[in-house]
Amino acid sequence: xxVRGRGVVITGGSRGLGAALAxxxxxRGARLALVARGEExxxxxxxxxxxxxxxxxxxxxxxxxxxxxxxxxxxxxxLLGDVDVLVHDxxxxxxxxxxxLGDTACEDLVQALDVNVVGPFRLTKxxxxxxxxxxxxxxxxxxxxxxxxxxxxxxxxxVSKAALDHLARIWAAELEGTGVRFFGVDPGEMxxxxxxxxxxxxxxxxxxxxxxxxxxxxDMIASDAIASGARLEASAWGGAR
Amino acid sequence: MIAAAWPRDDPRTTRLLLVDxxxxxxxxxGIGELAALLAPGDLLVVNDAATLPGSLRAxxxxxxxxxxRLAGPAAExxxxxxxxxxxxxxxxxxxxxxxxxxxxxxxLRFDGLSASVARVHEASPxxxxxxxxxxxxxxxxxxxxxxxxxxxxxxxxxxxxxHVQTAYASRPWAAEAPSAGFALTWELLLELRRRxxxxxxxxxxxxxxxxxxxxxxxxxxxxxxxxxxxxTVVAVRAASERGGRVVAVGTTAVRALxxxxxxxxxxLAAGSGITxxxxxxxxxxxxxxxxLTGVHxxxxxxxxxxxxxAPGDLLARAVALAEERGYRGHEFGDAVxxxxxxxxxxxALDRPVDATVRIVREPAAP
Numbered sequence: 001x002x003v004r005g006r007g008v009v010i011t012g013g014s015r016g017l018g019a020a021l022a023x024x025x026x027x028r029g030a031r032l033a034l035v036a037r038g039e040e041x042x043x044x045x046x047x048x049x050x051x052x053x054x055x056x057x058x059x060x061x062x063x064x065x066x067x068x069x070x071x072x073x074x075x076x077x078x079l080l081g082d083v084d085v086l087v088h089d090x091x092x093x094x095x096x097x098x099x100x101l102g103d104t105a106c107e108d109l110v111q112a113l114d115v116n117v118v119g120p121f122r123l124t125k126x127x128x129x130x131x132x133x134x135x136x137x138x139x140x141x142x143x144x145x146x147x148x149x150x151x152x153x154x155x156x157x158x159v160s161k162a163a164l165d166h167l168a169r170i171w172a173a174e175l176e177g178t179g180v181r182f183f184g185v186d187p188g189e190m191x192x193x194x195x196x197x198x199x200x201x202x203x204x205x206x207x208x209x210x211x212x213x214x215x216x217x218x219d220m221i222a223s224d225a226i227a228s229g230a231r232l233e234a235s236a237w238g239g240a241r
Numbered sequence: 242m243i244a245a246a247w248p249r250d251d252p253r254t255t256r257l258l259l260v261d262x263x264x265x266x267x268x269x270x271g272i273g274e275l276a277a278l279l280a281p282g283d284l285l286v287v288n289d290a291a292t293l294p295g296s297l298r299a300x301x302x303x304x305x306x307x308x309x310r311l312a313g314p315a316a317e318x319x320x321x322x323x324x325x326x327x328x329x330x331x332x333x334x335x336x337x338x339x340x341x342x343x344x345x346x347x348x349l350r351f352d353g354l355s356a357s358v359a360r361v362h363e364a365s366p367x368x369x370x371x372x373x374x375x376x377x378x379x380x381x382x383x384x385x386x387x388x389x390x391x392x393x394x395x396x397x398x399x400x401x402x403x404h405v406q407t408a409y410a411s412r413p414w415a416a417e418a419p420s421a422g423f424a425l426t427w428e429l430l431l432e433l434r435r436r437x438x439x440x441x442x443x444x445x446x447x448x449x450x451x452x453x454x455x456x457x458x459x460x461x462x463x464x465x466x467x468x469x470x471x472x473t474v475v476a477v478r479a480a481s482e483r484g485g486r487v488v489a490v491g492t493t494a495v496r497a498l499x500x501x502x503x504x505x506x507x508x509l510a511a512g513s514g515i516t517x518x519x520x521x522x523x524x525x526x527x528x529x530x531x532x533l534t535g536v537h538x539x540x541x542x543x544x545x546x547x548x549x550x551a552p553g554d555l556l557a558r559a560v561a562l563a564e565e566r567g568y569r570g571h572e573f574g575d576a577v578x579x580x581x582x583x584x585x586x587x588x589a590l591d592r593p594v595d596a597t598v599r600i601v602r603e604p605a606a607p
Contacts, residue, residue: 057378070402071385074291074413078381129409130289133442
């Protein structure tokens, strides 16, 4: 999908991959509504995009808040008009240092599912309905290697990301042929605050830069060749346009 | 008619009464039959306006409590609003305390927001235009933080924003929910598609249905804003060409389509505009051949609108049958599908629609 002039909503848009993707899509002419809890960091990203001549709006909200999705959807539509792309980038690791499942509080698993699965589900419900009516739209789930591999101590996060992957596949199956597409993308290990929180000892030089991964994800969004329901790895994506 | 007091847990249980005007027949069924009652080639047109968090608590310049109900965006970044006195939706609108008298230039303070009264309308001292102190994203954030959906005394508890949205709600233009669309589940939308029934959209700024001021109520609905996308004009024309019917979902979708056509000499064209059209018995319809709506009792303006589609006595029989069969009324109630004789004016066919008509996208309200 050519994003020029299109309305795009990105959750987790105040930092890391979300902020970098916002910059990358703004540079391609997308009009953005960025959602995050941190109002100040969000305002900084919006300011930077506007300074570069792009359009961006800040929607401070917590995607895990039950009341948030319709407010986010309403504000985004008020500010952008039709929202054609939704990127679920916001996510939580749960408490750090990461803990073994047996040491994970049940409430922390619930919280990870709320932020990483239920929140995206609610927001997709609010934003993909109008997409279905228009017969066009794209929803992107930012996933993780931890959704596939069973890494000790990544339990709550990994379980939630595995569920998020499957959520995209089932949405895709139910909306096949409607023009509303879904895909998941594993961005790989990036040099972000979240990575530092999870793996404080990691060699940052070995990690990908969010801006580079964001360009790849922006290419994926632009591509019409990706089958709905696919799960992609940023590092392995050859860039089929 | 007993009012439904709360959104139904499963919209698939909505009952559907067919009013077949050409045959003079009525049929009691369920919403699941909608796709079968329509034919491949028919077109359903919904109002995709999201419902505003339009009820705001405010304080007058002298400290008196005011409930502000946003009626819709008005000129130059202002909002038209109706003021109520102390109390809330639990009291019937007509029994509510009158609002304190306000004059142009005076200020209202909200939670995290303030506005000045730009104008008090001649129609009623409680109908005002408000200019909020902030605009754009800042105003929307404040409205969504402070506002609640407008609701009435027949409801049984405080409504959340998600209770008053259709599955396809988009721009927040509606003061009250375009509630005929509550029955359109994803399942039904997909089934319609599978059966070859097209679905298109308009956006119509449905206003308030009750103001507590009898004189003002008699002037309802006020002029309302609509937006007709180019693709909907194309869909209407295509339905026409293949002999399909155009069925509007809700009285507000009817008003948008017929109002837009009336504004252009009877031909539907893409673009945004304002309509004051009030439909009733004998109104010549240009576009719409049927309506999916709630159960509306005689003497209401909604009933009068339906008289543009079916004779009053058939509609009155429909309401009586609905009542006898236990249908529920109001926004969370059951549904009626009125299929009329074809609209007269051949829609976009009188003369070709100018495909180059510019779609005027008004800036978002603030």
